[in-house]
Amino acid sequence: MLKVTQLSKTYHTPSGKIKAICDVSFQVKKGDILGIIGFSGAGKSTLVRCLNRLEEPDAGQIVIDGQTITGLQGKPLREARKKIGMIFQQFNLFDSRTVWNNIAFPLEVAGWSREQIKERVATLLSLVGLDDKSDVYPAQLSGGQKQRVGIARALANHPDLLLCDEATSALDPRTTQSILELLQKINQQMGVTIVLITHEMDVVQSICHQVVVMEEGRIVETGAVEAVFRRPSSATLRLFGQQKEPIKANQLTNRADYQEVNSLAG
Amino acid sequence: MPDDLLPLMLTGTIETLYMITLSSLMAFLLGFPLGIILVITAPNHIWPLPHLHNALGTVINATRSFPFIILIVVLLPLSRLIVGTTLGATAAVVPLAVGSAPFVARLIENSLKEVERGKIEAAIALGASPLEIVGKVLIPEALASLIRSMTLAVITITSFTATAGAIGAGGLGSLAIRYGYMRYRDDVMIATIVALILLVQGFQWGGNLLARSIDRRRHQFG
Numbered sequence: 001m002l003k004v005t006q007l008s009k010t011y012h013t014p015s016g017k018i019k020a021i022c023d024v025s026f027q028v029k030k031g032d033i034l035g036i037i038g039f040s041g042a043g044k045s046t047l048v049r050c051l052n053r054l055e056e057p058d059a060g061q062i063v064i065d066g067q068t069i070t071g072l073q074g075k076p077l078r079e080a081r082k083k084i085g086m087i088f089q090q091f092n093l094f095d096s097r098t099v100w101n102n103i104a105f106p107l108e109v110a111g112w113s114r115e116q117i118k119e120r121v122a123t124l125l126s127l128v129g130l131d132d133k134s135d136v137y138p139a140q141l142s143g144g145q146k147q148r149v150g151i152a153r154a155l156a157n158h159p160d161l162l163l164c165d166e167a168t169s170a171l172d173p174r175t176t177q178s179i180l181e182l183l184q185k186i187n188q189q190m191g192v193t194i195v196l197i198t199h200e201m202d203v204v205q206s207i208c209h210q211v212v213v214m215e216e217g218r219i220v221e222t223g224a225v226e227a228v229f230r231r232p233s234s235a236t237l238r239l240f241g242q243q244k245e246p247i248k249a250n251q252l253t254n255r256a257d258y259q260e261v262n263s264l265a266g
Numbered sequence: 267m268p269d270d271l272l273p274l275m276l277t278g279t280i281e282t283l284y285m286i287t288l289s290s291l292m293a294f295l296l297g298f299p300l301g302i303i304l305v306i307t308a309p310n311h312i313w314p315l316p317h318l319h320n321a322l323g324t325v326i327n328a329t330r331s332f333p334f335i336i337l338i339v340v341l342l343p344l345s346r347l348i349v350g351t352t353l354g355a356t357a358a359v360v361p362l363a364v365g366s367a368p369f370v371a372r373l374i375e376n377s378l379k380e381v382e383r384g385k386i387e388a389a390i391a392l393g394a395s396p397l398e399i400v401g402k403v404l405i406p407e408a409l410a411s412l413i414r415s416m417t418l419a420v421i422t423i424t425s426f427t428a429t430a431g432a433i434g435a436g437g438l439g440s441l442a443i444r445y446g447y448m449r450y451r452d453d454v455m456i457a458t459i460v461a462l463i464l465l466v467q468g469f470q471w472g473g474n475l476l477a478r479s480i481d482r483r484r485h486q487f488g
Contacts (some may be wrong), residue, residue: 052391075395082393092388095484096406105402106392139485153392163391 001030001193002051002161007060009046020046022217024060028195028210030160033187035208035225036197038236043217044197048163051195052084053077065160082110085154085192089166091146093138099149100125100134106156124152128182144175151182155192162186164196168203176200180207201240205229213237268453274441275457281355282437282465285362285427290420292363293370297419300326300367301374302400312386312396326368334429337365358427358435366423373415381407410480417473421466428462438462 005025011018021043028034036044049055051062053069062069064084072080093102103124107117125131128148138146147167154162164183168176184207187194198204204211204225213221213234220234232238300322306312307319332340341361342352349357381404389403405412431439438458446455 054387054391078393078395080393081391084391086388086391088384088388090384092382092384094385094388094403094407096403096409105389105394108402109392109394109398137484137486153388157392 001032001065002028002034002195003061003063004051005061005063007047007050007057007062009043009050009055009057019217021050021057021214024214024217024219026212026219026222028193030193031187031191032209033183033194033196033207034210034212035204036195036212036214037199037201037204037240038197038214039199039239041216042214042236044214045165046217047214048165048195048197051161051163052081052086054086082106082157083159083161085157085159085162087147087150087154087162087164087167089169091138091143091150091170093146093149093153095138098135098137099130099141102138102149103152103156106153110157120156121152124156127155127186128152142175143171144178147171147175147179148182151179151186155186155190160193162192162194164194164198166197166199168198168200176203177206183207201237268451271453271457274445274454275461278436278438278441278458279461279465282424282427282431282439282461285355285358285430285435285437286420286424286465288356288359289362289366289427290423292359293366293419293423294416296363296367297370298374300371301378302404304371304375305378305404306396306400312390312399326371329365329368330372332365334365334426335433337361338430338433341365353434355436358430358437362423362426362430366419366426369422370416370419373419374412377408377411377415378404380411410477413473413477413480417469417477420469420473424462424465424469 004027007024008022009020011020024043024047026034036047038044046055050057051064051069053072057070060070064080067080069077069080094105097105100121103121104117107120112120121134122131125134128151130145130148130152133141133145133149138149141149150167162183167183168179171179180203183194183196186192187207196203196208208225211222211225211228212219213228213236215234215236221228221232221237228237232241304319304322304326307315307322309316309319329337338358338361341364344364345352345357345360348360351357385403385407386399389399394402427435427437428439428442431437431441432443434440438461441454442458445451446458
């Protein structure tokens, strides 16, 4: 369904080159939920943003449902994006639009008729459990409700693939759980393939089928979730696993991420 | 009270309102597209064209560096070309509009720049075209700020009309110079100042009301 081959992206900053992602290859089967996990700065956000070309990869290939996404420009790229939903950590709802109009936005853009939009938005509102919030503006919603609107908006135009960029990182644990359940329901009922990135191991363990572990822009571990978590080989996963215990000195490097974990643990 | 004060003030105010309305309208028509182009052609925005962006920025800065009274003099030939004369309220509209348009463009640019990057990215991710993003996201999201900016522009244009009055444009500024200053008519001077203060207060009040009603609708709780 999704095939990424040797994808690379380097940022050129005044202080030098930063390899955000380096030679990354992986595949996702139709209907699967792939979790990409790593510490901040591991390149997972850049990776997921390359999939719908919010970021421009320097090299490599992305193929979604047989269509090569890399290389598309202008209208064909916009048409491809209409079939790739995306939700964000900061929700990114339009404050000028009511909940109803936020969900209608992608349908307006895709040229749906007024009648079709009405019907589709009503379906989506009940799918995400916000039937009573239709005429409310985003500023009046809680974080969890905002993300539900984000999900409804992302799913409106029947995408084949849903990208989740730290979709639960701004939410409390209980709300996170309810959003994850919603994503799982969408995956099971609608068959939407999901790629989600997170720095929370619980998220991966609770809903993902496959997992990709990233460190410094590279994939260091990948496979089925149960298998990878049973025998973690990467430093990242071992550190995640030990967050509540003191970390041994020889596991620490100079990287800020590790020191962050260290200070959490210590 | 001298009996010519009231008729003088009446025609002066009408001329000034006429100049403000027409020049604001023209300045917005010119400045609004320029402001939008400035924003979206910036690097990393939805239609990056760095050369156009820089060229436009330079022209706008150059126009804005002119002291307004000099700009009027420079643009007088343009007035003669378009209106046929360099005197009167209509002739003044040309330099007023052309002189304020770059200022309006910068104001529009500043307002549209406030729209969070994430919202624009969401629209891009949903497959919206640059034109759709401008019409459905940038302008609606920045609406309250745009109204505040336009209020500021109208007030600046009001003060420009008074300056233009000094060199033959008519209106309240002309009254203040020709009667208040040159003929020592303190009553006219004071009346024009009061009229201008009332105009500016009125514009500010109206703009605030409009902008606040938008904010309140979007951010009310319950």
